[in-house]
Amino acid sequence: MALLITERCINCDMCEPECxxxxxxxxxxxxxxxxxxCTECVGHYEAPTCQSVCPISHTIVHDTIWRETPDQLWEKFVQLYPTLNG
Structure with missing residues (x-):
């Protein structure tokens, strides 16, 4: 799944530069x-960096509307960065 930032966001600017x-x-x-x-950082890190730097817990959650398997997230990463994978 892609991630979603909820209304709990305080616009602290921590997540944007980490993505x-x-x-x-x-x-x-x-x-x-x-x-x-959004690949949930698949291809880059072990866990989503936006979630790890967010100071407000449960602000960045899985987007239940945008469902993706780990394989689909990997495919998205490959499409975003073809020169890294070719």
Missing amino acids: PNQAIALGAKIYEIDPTR
């Missing part, structure tokens, strides 16, 4: 995650 896929950007009210770019 290796540039999937996080400031939206109209809070930071938002582009699910087409």
Whole structure:
């Protein structure tokens, strides 16, 4: 699954620079995650860095609407970074 930033977000600016896929950007009210770019850090790190740096627990959660398997997340990573995998 891609991740989702909830309304608990305090716009602290911690998550956006940590995202290796540039999937996080400031939206109209809070930071938002582009699910087409979010791989939950698959291909980069063991765990999502945005979740680990967020100071408010349970603010960045799995997006239940955007369901993906680990294999699908890996495929997305491969598509985002073809030169790293070719």
